[in-house]
Amino acid sequence: xxIAVCIKRVPDMDLRFAIGAGGKALDSxxxxxxxxxxxxxxxxxxxxxVEAHGSGEVVVVTVGPAAAQETLRKALGMGADRAIQLSADxxxxxxxxxxxxxxxxxxxxxxxxxxFGRMATDSANQTVGPMTAHLMGVPCVTAISKLDIAxxxxxxxxxxxxxxxxxxxxxxxxxxxxxxxxxxxxxSLKGIMAAKKKPLEVKPAQLGAASLTVDSIALPPDRPPGxxxxxxxxxxxxxxxxxxxxxxxx
Amino acid sequence: xxxxxxxxxxxxGSLRKVALEAxxxxxxxxxxxxxxxxxxxxIGAPGIGAKAAALGRAGADLVIVVEHAGLARYxxxxxxxxxxxxxxxxxxxxxFFAASAEGRDLAPRVAxxxxxxxxxxxxxxxxxxxxxxxxHPTHIGKIITTVRLTGSPALLxxxxxxxxxxxxDRTARVEQGAPALDPAAAxxxxxxxxxxxxxxxxxxxxxxxxxxxxxxxxxxxxxxxxELAAAFGNAAVGATRAVTDDGWRDPSTQxxxxxxxxxxxxxxxVGISGAIQHLAGMRTSKTIVAINKDKDAPIFKLADxxxxxxxxxxxxxxxxxxxxxxxxx
Ligand SMILES: Cc1cc2nc3c(=O)[nH]c(=O)nc-3n(C[C@H](O)[C@H](O)[C@H](O)COP(=O)(O)OP(=O)(O)OC[C@H]3O[C@@H](n4cnc5c(N)ncnc54)[C@H](O)[C@@H]3O)c2cc1C
Numbered sequence: 405x406x407i408a409v410c411i412k413r414v415p416d417m418d419l420r421f422a423i424g425a426g427g428k429a430l431d432s433x434x435x436x437x438x439x440x441x442x443x444x445x446x447x448x449x450x451x452x453x454v455e456a457h458g459s460g461e462v463v464v465v466t467v468g469p470a471a472a473q474e475t476l477r478k479a480l481g482m483g484a485d486r487a488i489q490l491s492a493d494x495x496x497x498x499x500x501x502x503x504x505x506x507x508x509x510x511x512x513x514x515x516x517x518x519x520f521g522r523m524a525t526d527s528a529n530q531t532v533g534p535m536t537a538h539l540m541g542v543p544c545v546t547a548i549s550k551l552d553i554a555x556x557x558x559x560x561x562x563x564x565x566x567x568x569x570x571x572x573x574x575x576x577x578x579x580x581x582x583x584x585x586x587x588x589x590x591x592s593l594k595g596i597m598a599a600k601k602k603p604l605e606v607k608p609a610q611l612g613a614a615s616l617t618v619d620s621i622a623l624p625p626d627r628p629p630g631x632x633x634x635x636x637x638x639x640x641x642x643x644x645x646x647x648x649x650x651x652x653x654x
Numbered sequence: 655x656x657x658x659x660x661x662x663x664x665x666x667g668s669l670r671k672v673a674l675e676a677x678x679x680x681x682x683x684x685x686x687x688x689x690x691x692x693x694x695x696x697i698g699a700p701g702i703g704a705k706a707a708a709l710g711r712a713g714a715d716l717v718i719v720v721e722h723a724g725l726a727r728y729x730x731x732x733x734x735x736x737x738x739x740x741x742x743x744x745x746x747x748x749x750f751f752a753a754s755a756e757g758r759d760l761a762p763r764v765a766x767x768x769x770x771x772x773x774x775x776x777x778x779x780x781x782x783x784x785x786x787x788x789x790h791p792t793h794i795g796k797i798i799t800t801v802r803l804t805g806s807p808a809l810l811x812x813x814x815x816x817x818x819x820x821x822x823d824r825t826a827r828v829e830q831g832a833p834a835l836d837p838a839a840a841x842x843x844x845x846x847x848x849x850x851x852x853x854x855x856x857x858x859x860x861x862x863x864x865x866x867x868x869x870x871x872x873x874x875x876x877x878x879x880x881e882l883a884a885a886f887g888n889a890a891v892g893a894t895r896a897v898t899d900d901g902w903r904d905p906s907t908q909x910x911x912x913x914x915x916x917x918x919x920x921x922x923x924v925g926i927s928g929a930i931q932h933l934a935g936m937r938t939s940k941t942i943v944a945i946n947k948d949k950d951a952p953i954f955k956l957a958d959x960x961x962x963x964x965x966x967x968x969x970x971x972x973x974x975x976x977x978x979x980x981x982x983x
Contacts (some may be wrong), residue, residue, distance in 0.1 A: 416931055417911070430797070441912060458884035471886070499762065499800070500771045525911070527799075528792045529774040531762040538766040543731070543841040547757045549905060563906040563912070564847070565856040566757040567665070567892075569728070575844045583912045601838045616771040619787065619800040627937070630944075630955045637971040643943065644975045646959055651941040653862070653920040654886075654979050 405460035406552070407450040408510055409484065410536070411443040412495065413468050413475035414526040427620045432570045438599065439475050440520025444588035446581040450519050451483045451589070453553060463515075467505050467609050468495050480599035481591030490609035497618050499531030502591045504612030506532070507539035517558075522547045529616075530580075537578035544578040545571050551585060595626040655687045656781075659807065660715070661737060662696040662709055663756050666847070669705045671859040672752030672812075674712040678820040679779070679812050680750045681713025687747065687781050691715040694826070695740060697733055699872075703828065710777040710826030712819055725836030726758055727844040734763035735739045741768060748786060754810035756856065765809045772809035773801050774915070777816045777938075784812065794911045794934035799920040814858040816918045838904030857861035857890045857907065863918045863936070865892035865909055869925020869946065871963055875903035877968045879924055885976040892916065894932050910935035926963045928953025945969065 415421070415435045422431040439447070447464065454460035464479040466472045467490045476487035489507050512516055518540070523530035530546075537544030549568075550561035553575070560571045564580060591599070633642055647654040658680035662673035673694075680692045694714040696702055698721065706717040720736055741749055741764065751757040751765070752776040757983040765772040773779075776788035777798075786808035792799045803810070836898070857863060864886070866879040876891075881890035893903040895910060909916055911934040921939035926932060930952055936942070937956060944957035945965050961968055 416794070417934075421793065427662055430793075433855060439794070441955045468774040470731070497799075498771050499774075500766060503766070526793050528790070528794075530758050531765070531772060531774060534762040538763060540783070544763070545730075546841055554826045562755065562759075564665075564905060565858050567847055568906060569843060569844050569847045570718065571844050574865055606870065608657040614771070615805045616773055616801060616803045621792075621797050624791070624795065624798050624938075628661065630953075630957045630960055632954055632957075632962055633947065634961055636961070637967045639961045639963070640968065640971045640975050643959055643972065645959060647920070647943075648979065650921070651958065653941055 405454055405457045405516050406514055406566040407460065407517045407519060408463045408465055408513065408515045409446050409450040409455060409479070410465050410506055410532070411447065411475060411479055411521070412440045412466060412523055412524045413437050413472040414440045421623065423621055423623065429621065437471070439474070439478055440524045440526070442523060442581060444521070444523070444583060445583060446481045446519040446521045448584040448588040448611060449480055449551065452586060453517070463488065465490065465506065465509065467492055467502050476604055477590060477599050480602045481595040482589055485602065487604040489604065489606045491606055492609040492611060494632060496525055496603050496614045498614035499529045500535050501612040501614040503532050503539055505609040506535035508610040509607070510536070511540050517553070517577050518578045520578065522578055522580050522582045530634050533578055533580035540578065542576050542578055543573045545573055545575060546580045547563045547582045548579055549582045549585070551579060560604055563652055621635060655690045656684065657690045657744065658684045658692050658715065659741055659744065659746040659749040660692060660694045661749070661751045661757065661760065663752050663754060664696065664698050664702060664705065667698060668703060669708055670856070672710065672754050672757065672939070674819040675814065675817050676750040676752050676812060677709050677712040677714050678709070679817045679943050682817065683748055683781060693718060693744065695737055696720070697725055697736060698875055699723060706826055706828050709869055711821050712824065713824065714826040716829060718829050718831045720831040720833055722837055724832050725833065725973065727847055729761060729837055729840050729844060730759055730842050731796045731840045732833050732835045732837050733760055734767060736831070738767040739830070739834040743805050747810045748781065748810065751809070751811045751845045753813045754916065755760065755886050757811050761809055761811050765767050768807070768954065769802060770807065770809060771807045772811070773803045774811050775813050776810050777813050779810060791938070795937055798805070802810050813917070848903045855888070855890045857892055857909070857916050860888060860890035861918055862886045862889035862920045862922070863892050863939070864889050865894065865921040865926060866897060866924045867894040867926030868896040876902060878965070882976065883972045885980065894926055905933055923953050923957070924969060926953055927951050
């Protein structure tokens with residue numbers, strides 16, 4: 405089974421963000437980067453599928469600058485076999501522009517499955533996976549939390565609001581991964597050493613034109629600082645009063 | 655003057671609230687750009703057409719009803735082909751979808767089929783000249799990105815709760831449509847929909863969300879959270895990942911960075927520490943209440959009203975008082 409996993413290098417979300425000069429991007433001072441959360445789950449899913457299948461190859465692919473090679477190496481350290489960097493100084497915010505580059509690379513690659521994280525944790529558009537599928541001409545299932553592959557077909561489960569649905573589809577296909585297939589493994593020391601020797605190919609990204617762009621970014625309006633109104637069950641009547649008279653939600 | 659398109663999401667033969675929101679948003683956009691018509695697309699099993707009237711009240715001038723026995727459940731390829739077909743022929747300025755599980759699956763398929771880009775998960779929007787300008791929470795809600803989308807039609811998904819539903823005395827015309835792809839020819843097929851059901855209030859729709867965390871100690875104690883939610887009468891129950899991981903609650907109820915994002919009028923956090931990944935799913939709630947025995951729990955930095963103490967004493971009392979307050983209405 406030949407699987408491609410498309411991953412993105414994103415800022416570590418635990419850090420405090422500041423707005424950079426120009427107002428269109430984060431202040432890069434102090435930022436750390438890592439693989440996007442759901443993309444880690446997608447790598448894990450790819451590795452497990454190949455392990456369960458007994459043979460195959462997991463190829464990790466990213467669109468991004470040279471620094472994104474670090475993200476590819478991490479996935480190689482987890483166990484992926486080889487990596488492709490589609491080189492671009494900046495990753496366009498427009499999902500279709502990115503999908504164009506990925507589909508161009510993956511279309512004739514003979515992949516049984518192309519996996520994505522459900523969405524990148526930074527741009528949060530959730531569009532690149534399904535758009536890549538369409539441009540490749542293959543079926544697509546998004547945001548899945550369970551996946552079985554057998555006999556050239558897939559069965560997946562998707563979480564809906566307050567429900568879930570089961571989806572069936574033929575391979576080859578594009579599947580985007582929510583949580584649920586298993587926590588991403590940490591690269592072992594041996595894995596990290598081995599990753600240094602695994603092939604990492606660099607090619608220019610054939611990006612599509614971008615018509616979705618960023619005008620500006622801002623920190624969300626501050627909430628008023630939290631307020632502790634009391635201790636224990638005796639504080640409940642005061643809470644009720646505030647919910648009725650101040651918040652007006654009761 | 656421009657016509658707008660809205661996709662009316664339904665499940666199990668009922669409209670979802672986000673359907674009314676998409677139509678209401680399209681109405682606002684039409685009125686703000688000098689008038690025009692709102693056309694809503696409603697797809698489902700035979701009988702779904704009965705829901706057209708509600709879409710009219712929310713602002714639709716025309717409802718395109720596509721009924722087919724093979725479309726009782728969502729069918730991504732058929733829905734996408736049908737929406738794209740209509741958008742191709744209609745000369746629409748904008749196309750509104752919900753940023754729901756279904757809408758976020760559907761809209762990118764439609765966009766790429768039309769050869770256009772799209773904007774996702776907007777909390778606000780305006781058409782300015784030849785562009786759509788929108789607000790999009792990114793970076794797990796820690797950044798608000800203002801995006802600009804050029805090209806026509808401008809496709810977007812709208813975050814649930816971002817607009818108020820219009821309710822006007824308006825009667826929509828109804829046009830019968832047909833699926834643009836034979837449902838039997840679809841490669842991707844939804845074979846079943848199951849789970850907590852349609853009767854219960856969706857997390858995304860509920861004005862009040864009561865969530866429980868590991869502080870509840872065991873699954874059975876979640877009944878305290880359920881009783882509090884029931885006392886409000888308009889509440890849905892959420893959970894932290896600590897709790898869904900342990901199998902106490904269904905994964906579909908997880909709130910946070912890797913779960914659902916909610917923005918209710920009132921969010922009550924019971925025995926929840928307030929990890930940044932959890933806050934990512936609820937920080938835009940209008941009012942936040944936290945009950946936690948640790949006065950230094952991070953949730954208290956965000957909570958408008960915090961009570962420090964043992965949830966096993968506080969929650970039953972709160973349930974009783976909410977019930978009384980509700981009865982007094
Ligand atoms: C990549 C990643 C993604 C994640 N995504 C999510 C996500 O989407 N959603 C999410 O929720 N988490 C997510 N997490 C997990 C998150 O980091 C926290 O571990 C989790 O939210 C903690 O859940 P909790 O508050 O229930 O548990 P805890 O952090 O253990 O907190 C329990 C709280 O209960 C209080 N308590 C205990 N007993 C009582 C009592 N008797 N009365 C009152 N209070 C009491 C304690 O003081 C404590 O504050 C993610 C983590 C990672 C690494």
